[in-house]
Amino acid sequence: MKVLVVEDNQRVSQFVCKGLREGGHTVDHADNGRDGLFLASSETYDVIVLDRMLPGGIDGLAIIEALRRTKNRTPILILSALGEVDERIKGLRAGGDDYLTKPFAFGELLARLEVLVRRAQGGGAETVLTVDDLRIDLLAHKVARAGREIALQPREYKLLEFLMRHAGQVVTRTMLLENLWDYHFDPQTNVIDVHISKLRQKIDAGSERPLLRTVRGVGYRLGGGD
């Protein structure tokens, strides 16, 4: 994917740009608001990583508002040291698509970017999702592995649906908490791990090819190679 990183902190931007390039992505970088807005409005990107506070007279929110006014719908992930709920809401209201508080793990950032890009590319109209021999029928609310039906609790079903919609992508614990429970806090114990392991027992039990994998230190991935 083609990513624009607008971030004035050199270490953070180097860290992000390097990580993305190593993952095979194309990255442009701007270290101030004016250049960032110029690049964002003149080039086409799959996703923009935008620092909330920037030098150069134009801050992150102003860039988002300017882009959205010109009907530029490029997904934007806001990076910010301001973690308060108010700030998050402000960022999302201005037109941001996701919000990540500094400090962050690179895996978390990458996972969120991939989800944003996938979401922007559309889809979602399918009524049946499949990963390998795992199949979920969104209309009938039925799940089957290799033709054998699996009974899931409502929350397990939602968890699986989310994972299948992002098949092959890494999904982090916080992403699951935010998307499935709408909780924006750390629930202390790794409750998500337990939910995942319950789901794993049901869909991977007795299978030669486990589909739901743990990506160490980052999150989980359903299907999609090793």
Add this chain to the structure above:
Amino acid sequence: MAWVTDWAAVIRLLRSTSLRLALTYGAIFVVFSGLLVSFLWWRTAAVLDREINAVIVADTRAIGDRLRDFGLSGALQTIEQRVRQTADERAIYLLADPRYAPVGGNLSSWPAEVGEKPGWYDVDLIREGKRHATRALHVVLPANFHLLVARDVQDRLVIRGEIVAGLIWGGVAAIVLAIAGGLLVRRTVLRRVEMINRTTAAIVHGDLSRRLPSRETSDEFDRLAQTINAMLHQIQVLVDGVRNSSNAVAHDLRTPLAEVRTRLEDVLRNKPTTDEALGEIQAAVAEIDHVIAVFGALLRLAEIDSGARLSGFRAVVLAQVVAEVAELYGPVAEEKAISLTVDAASEHTVQGDPHLLAQALGNLVDNAVKFAPTQSTVSVKVERRNDGKVAIVVADRGPGVPDAEKARVSERFYRGRSVGETSGVGLGLSLVTAVARLHGGTLELRDHAPGLIAELVLPESGGTKA
């Protein structure tokens, strides 16, 4: 130079609120005294004046009537009568012809002071060698006769003088008393204000334990002192809280930072293989993540304490929050073979932030599940209490919290002695307490014998159910 200082002192004195108050009261007092004096004057001395005038006018009318009806002899007869009647010689009559030559009465000649112009005069008249201070009326009768009727007003003048003197002295005394009273009030007020001043100054200099003295009279100053003392108490609690929590923060972050540091320095010094080094760095990152989590929890606490979240308040159905949290923690409990029971059938509603309530309840359930032994029950209930509030009650069969520690477990970074080394940042119950406080509620801990009952008590909103 000396007078300059004096003026400065005077100006300072004039700026004093209490003196201004005293002076204002003095001025109001003087004005009202003046009104009272005028009224008294009107009712006493002026009445005398009016009475005498009336008598004189009546006399002139009577004599004039006699002159018209009975001629000169009739008028003279009346005058004669009147003179005889007023044996005390207070009354003076003089009837004169058109050329001011006396015709009758008890005055030997037309007085020069009165002259030819009719009207009222205040003159000294000499009758039979005696000087009389008089009030006199000169009227012109038919046939151009002149009549002068006068009354000796010596007594009246004396009385009037007495009254005026009395009023003046009374007024002066009143003003003096007003000023003296004002100064007295000023001194009393000033003393109490000065007392408040001294105490607050001591507090400004760092002695937060000082309190304003109270006289137990429950007057305005006492009430002020009590309010200020209550405020000081609250400030002291907050300051102590901040002091304790910053000590705790420093202490709690020092340990993991020291570990990270040791780990990294170890890598630097021993130059291990790349794999080993990477392992160490990964461990260091995990430790730093823990530090970040602590900071995150602290910032969240600060955010809650600041009241910024109040804007997100809306009607929250507690049963819904309980169901969601129980659903989130269900698998964790299941894994420990703990049965997590929920009893939240009734639709209690509170005004609040659903996310914060969920997080607070999450912390309580997390603790309960963490400390409960396997095969036991953790129950979550929503119930109305006798005091009309609603409570989310989380009960477990874990080790409980000793009474001595109950008050302290909500303190930031406090970990119970009996807890030992468990995961968590030691801010869980602080957050619950902060959330409860933000919602106008409390966190109450009780014994479950064995175990702990944690009650998140919230005021129920009578509003519509969302």
